[in-house]
Every structure is written in C-alpha cells, then in structure tokens.
Amino acid sequence: MKNKYITLKKVIYIAVACYTIILLFIVTATYICIKKLDQKVYLWIQLENIDRQILEVRRYEKNYLLYHNKQDLLYTMDYIEKLELELQKNSDFIKNLDTKAEINELKKIIDDYKSTLENILEQEKINPIQAKEIRKKGHKIVVIFNQLRNKATQKLNYDIKKYSLIPVLIIFIVLIVAPIGAYILATWIIKPIEYLAYYAHKIPGAQTNYIPEHEKGFIKYKEYEQLRKAINEMIKSLNDKQQEVIQAEKMAAIGTTISGIAHEINNPLNNIFLTVEVIIDSFKELDQEEIQEMLQDIYKEAERAREIVAHLLEFARNKKESKLEKIDLRNLVKESLKLVTSEINLKGIKRNIILPDEEVNVRGNFNQLQQVLINIITNAIQAMGKGGKLEIRVKKKDNQAVIEISDTGPGIPEEIRKKIFEPFFTTKEKGTGLGLSVSYSIIQKHKGQIEVESEEGKGTTFRILLPIYENTGGAS
Template sequence: MLRTTGRSLNTRLILGFLLVAIPAVAVVGAISFYALRDLTSANQGLQEISRSLEAVRALEGGVGRALMPVGEFVAYGASGQERLFEARIGEIESRLQGCGNTACHGVSAQPREMAQGLVPYFRTIRDRAASVFREDTGSADRIRLFREITGQGREVSRQLEHMSSALLARVESLQEKTQQVYQRAWNLILGATALVGGFAVLMAYLMSRKLARPIRELVSGTRHVMRGDLNHRVTVSERGEIGELMGSFNAMAQEIDEHRGRLERLVQARTAELEQAHESLMRSEKLASIGVLASGVAHELNNPLTSILMNINLLMEEVEDRPDLHRELKRVGDDALRCQRIINDLRDFSHRRELEIGPCDLNAVVSDALGLISRQLRLQKIALTRNLPDRMPCVLCDPDRIRQVLMNVFVNAIQAMPEGGTLSVGTAFQEGRAAITVTDSGPGIPSDIRSRIFDPFFTTKAEGTGLGLSIVYGIMEEHGGRVEIDSAAAAGTAVRLLLPTQEGYE
C-alpha cells in the first residue's frame, strides 16, 4: 500500500486545537493574573482600613475614659485619680504610638500622619492635667484647666472623626476600584472570548477547507469510477492519512482497471470458445443430416452406376473397330468412374465407422502420408520441408483415419500450387495437444469463403466434390481434436491439426 510521510490527521487536529487553546488559556490566565493582583491589593487595603478603624474606635473610647479621672478630681477632689489618669493616658499614648506605625496602618501614609498629628494634643492634655493635680492650683484654675483639657479632648475626637471619615472614604474608593477590576476583567474576558472564538472559527474554516478539498476530489474520482472511467486518477496533494487514502484510491482504480481488462479478455476468450463450440455443434448437426442424406443417395446410385460401368465396358469391347464410337463410350465411362468416386466419397462421409484407437507414433504416420505424395510433389515441382522432432508425446488415434486426413489436406495444398511452390509439414506439442501443421505457399483462401470451407459439397474447384475438408473435420472431431486454418491472401494457408495426447485420453 502507498505510504506518505507528513503529519497525520490526528496530529493536525491536535495542533489546530492547541493553536486555539493555548492563546485562549494565555489570555484568560493573563486577565486572571492582573485581576487577582488588583483584587489582592484591594483586599490588603481593606484589611489595613479595618485595623485603622479598630484603632480609631479604641482611641475614641480611650479619650473619654482618660478625661473622667480629671473631672472626678476637679468636681469631688477624689484621691487616686491622678494615678488612674496617668495609666489611662499612658495607654492612649501607647496605642497612639502603635497607630503611627505600619503594623496598624500598613503602607498607607495618611493614617500615620493623622495619628502623629494627635500627639501634641495628648501632650497638652497631660500637661494641663498635671497642673490640675498640683496642690497649689486653685479651684478656679483647675476649672479653667479642665475646660482646656475637655477642649483638647473634643479636638482629638474631631480629629478622630476626620480620620474615620478618611478611612471610610478609602473604603468606598477600594470598593469602587474592586468593582472596576471586576468590570474590567469581565470586559476583557468577553473580548478575549470573542477574539478566541473568531480565531477558532477562522481555524475551523481553514482546516475544513484544507480537509474538504481532497475529500471533494476523492468524491469526484469515485463518481468517475462509478461511471466506468477507470483511467481517472486523483492528484495526491496531501500527506498523512488523507494522502494515503488518495494514493490507495488510485491504486484501487488501477487494480480495478487491470482486473476489468483481465475479465474482458477472459470473457472474450470464453465467448470465442462458446462461438467455436456452437459453430462446431451446428456443423456437426449439419454434417449428420447431410450424412444421412448422402448415405441414402450413395446406396441408391451405386448399384445402377455399377451396372452402367459394366455395360459400357462390354460395349467398348464390341466396338473396338469403330474408333469414334469407342472414344465416346470411353468418355462416358470416365464420367461414370468420376460419379463412382463421388459416391465413394459420399460413403466415406456418411459412414462413420468405429475408430481403431491405439498408441501411435505421429511422426511415422506423417512420414507414411508424405511418402504417398512424394512422386506427385516432384511432378509439380513442389519443395517439401519437414520439421518432425524426435521427441513427441504418444498419441492415441486411428492411424489409417489420420492418414486419410493428412492425404486430404496434402491434396488440397498441392492443388493450391499448380505452378509449384513449397509445402511445409511439421509436428509439435502445443497447449497440451499434439499438433500437425501443413503450410503451403499458394494464393491463400479468400476471406469471404473461409467460414464455408468445412461445409459439405462446397468447393471452388471445377472437378472437386467439396467433401474433403468435411471428412477431415468429421474425423478430427471423432478423435476429440480440432482443425484450425490460418490463411491470408497471397500468403498461403496453414492447416493445424490438434490431437489429444495419451494423457489427454486418460
């Protein structure tokens, strides 16, 4: 089977899929990476804001709690309030110091700056509170200082509210950014999907065209073959399975064409054999019918003709002294003898006596028959060429009847060369049969009468009976053989007698 090199159909489909899948995965991966990066950044910002808001709420509560001991001391002069204030204000300063570093606010600069801006306020509150708690400070001064402290506390609360507002504004900004990230990612995914889809459609179209073209050519080639055009071939323009399929189609068409040629030749040969068998059957039936008629005619004419010949001979003896009458009687006697020969031919034609079959040396039979015509060949200046191989298979036949066949064929050949010529006689082993070939250098048999040469009583000779070749045909048929004649105008005639060998009879 024809093999082609190149990428297989399966490989092409995989490559086509990869050409679509890899860009799609790359685009979706890139979009996902950038979206995840932005979302991670937004999430980190939200975590920072969450910590900042917790710190701000803690500071708001701590400021009020830190000022309560000062108020208690101013109002009631309660002891121990200074230590409580110091503890609470120290806690606030510690928390404020923590809110000023990245542990609380991450990388955001604004919360740190706002936290550092509160330090002076708490320093002022601490200083004013220290003055309040001194023993030499009067009541009026303590009240004034407490008012200043509460004013500073309100300012701190206002700053903390401002910080909360800034943090909430940042939350809204991050939410908007997150929404934008989602929207941008969605738009990019839709765009990438459309782009990859268009690319996939384009690749599918190109691949379908590339695959459909050779398939259409194969379909066209199949239709040509169906219409009987077995010489049609497709052009192998592809590799892989498609190319192999196209090559296999061409090989199949060629094999079908060769098989059809062999089948046609076989049909022609069988048809010729059937025609020959039919012709042989028709000729046999015709010969049988004519043989019955000839047998009756010969029987009815032979007795009176014998009487006529006897009386003519008696009359010729009585009129020997009258030459003119004797000459006429002799002419009548010769005609009667000719009629007797015709009757004898009719008897030979009609009487199919039983063959005396036995092993026979075919070359010896041919040599005997040639010996009988050797004198006539010399008289008519006909050269004889023999080709009798030493090793010939044994033939089972009736030698007398085969000799009769040969004599009829030899006589026809000699009569075809009245001015001399060449007679060639040979034996051979052909197609499992023994063959005797007799060839003359005469004018040949005209094509318009070749189909009639075996018909009884058909002759082109003035004195012929037309039974010679009919007798030849009948005897050869009785032996299970056949007669073949090959003749061409001005090229002579070759008569081939085919007889079964001893193995053929067995």
C-alpha cells in the first residue's frame, strides 16, 4: 500500500523543484550567452585597436619617406612593437575565429617589416629600393590584416546572432513547456476531484451508494484515497442511520395508524355499547318508540364504523397497481361534476368551469382520479356552506396537465394546512381524516402532485399536477 499511492504534497514539491531547475537553467544559459557576447564585443574592440596601431605605423612610415626624419622612423618602430604586443595579447581569441593562417602570415610580414626598418635605422640615408620595399611590406600588412578582420568580423557576426537567439529560443521553449506542464499537473490534481464529484452527485439520487476506486489514467494520491474511503464510510454510516430512521418512522406510523384506527372505531363502538347497555338495563321500562330510536342510533354508529373500515380498505387498495388508460381531464371533470351537481344546487353555489378547446390527456385510472376530484369538490362545498363560488379550471403548463379547484370558503389556517394530508387528521366532527390522505396517495401513484394555496377569509385552491400523456404510441 505504501508503494501504491503518492502524496499530493510530494507531487507539488516535485513540480516546484522541476520549475526551479528550469528557472535556474534559463538564468544560467542567459548568463553564459551574455558572457559570450561580451567576449565577442571585447574581441571586436581589440581588432579595432590593432587596426589603429597599423594606421599609426603607416602614417609615420609615410612621414619618414617624405621628410627623412629619423624621429618618424623611431615612432614607426615604437608602434610596430605595440602592434606585436596587441597581437600577442589577443592571439588566442583571434585563433578561435579560424584565422590562424592569417595570424601567422601577419606576424611573419611584421617581422620582415621590422627587420627592414632596423636596417634602415642603422643607415644615414635610405635608398629608393628600400623605400619601395618598406611601402610594399607596409601595404601587405594592411591587406593581410583586412583579410583577417573581414574573416573575423563574419565569424563574430555569426556568433553574436547565435548567442543572442539562444536566450530567446530557451524562453520560447519554456513558454510552451511551462503551460503544458502546468496543464498536466492541474489535470493530475483536478481529475480525481472531478471523479469524486461525479459519484458524489449520484449519491442523492440513489444511483450509487459508494465511490469505487479509479483504475485509469491519473496518479493515485494518498489524500484522495483517504478522502474516498472517508466518504464511503460516511455514506455507509448515513445509510445505516437512514435505515434506522425509516424503521423508526415505520414503527411510529404503524403506532399512529393503530392509534387512529382504535380511536376512530372505538367512538362508534363505545356509543353502541352504551346504547345496548341502556336497552338491556331498561328494556321493560322503555316504550317501542324509545327502543326504535336507540336502535336507530346503533345503526348509525355501526354504519360510521363500516365507513371507517371502507376508507381503510380503499387506502390499502391504492397502494396496489391498477389498470391505467388515457384520460381526457375535460371528461373527468364533467363526469365528476354530475355526481355532486345536486349538492351544489341544493346549497346555491355558483359554478365556473373553464375547460380548454383541445384535449388534455393523462395516463391513469379514471375511477381513482374521479375519487380525488369528488373528495376535493365535496370538501369545498362543505367549507363554503350556503352560497359561495366554485371554480374548476383545466389547463396545460409546461409538460404537465393541471386541474385547479378553487372555493370562496373561510380558507385553511397555516398550522392546519401542514397536516391536511396526514391520515386520520380531520377538523370535521364526523370525518374519518382519510379522504385527503387517500387522494394524496392516488396522485403520488400517478407520478403527480397536489398543491394547496389558501388565505383565511378568502378561500382555498387545490392544484393537481399530472404528467401529460403524449399520443406517440406510449406514455409520457
């Protein structure tokens, strides 16, 4: 395991070290190039100094030949010696410019020239042959040096261009290598994070419950592996806790359900028990009308208990799969209204039904959806009492079919609105508290939603949203 992973800190240290080495290389290479250029410029200056010495030699040579003044000849000898010293001092640099042959030839002709001047210096008077020889050798010195300087100048120009381009070339290479290196390093660092993020996004949707180890491409960092294992352990711990919470909620729901059932059924049974007890204890004292009235109470309470059981059975049946078909919500609303029309008319409630011209189709169970509509409409009628206005609207919104049922009743307080879909919760004296709970279950099974908007004193709107059924040979 120690050899399998590398720490991210070590990778960063290596990257910094590499970039430091590259930077040192650039600085060193640039320094060397500058030194080389400095040497070439210095050599160029020395060539110019040698050229000036030669010019001085020729100048005093001409003065001597014109005026035959031996002082000029001594000056000529003096500059010849300076010329020899300059050549001696820079001979190694000049030889490196591939001018060895020219240097040797120049030194030889200077020696001959110097010997001739020394012979003339010992004489009282120069003859024309010696004068011609001096001019000839002096001219040859100039010619050979010009050849040497031209050759050296070409080589110096080439070297100066070369050493001037090297730093530029190095910087250009670094400008290409550095971004590539930085991109690779960033990829090595970011890729594992993207991998972790990719699987982390899948966890909430239950597409995965752990992050697998990555076997491809990027370097395996110790820190990322520790993070991956920590996340997996956290996921496992959360899943275990979630299962415990779900189990606890199930037990709480079962307890609430049993408590609700017991309470709801116990009330009519208790009334039946008390009424029967009165009949048994006072049977002889009761007249026929009183017994009939008590039996009627028993019948009503038994009917109430049967209604509770029927709602419970309906609630259980809604959890099972049922046959689905294409339903036009316009027809669903019309058929549902037929069943409550008499109650609406009896209470003097005004109706406003708004249906679109085109079909609004969903895929579902007609009877179950009709049960939801009747339940909500009945609640609206009962909430409004006498008078009021009931509005039902069917429309399409985005990819959903919408049924809105609005009433002008007293509205639902916020603290009650939060509980209206809970089983056995009711504000009615004889309600079972299962109507809206069953409706909520039906709509959920149809992959839809129920929304409630209500304002006290202004009424309530129930909004049912269902996926639209597209007529393309299958469900949406």
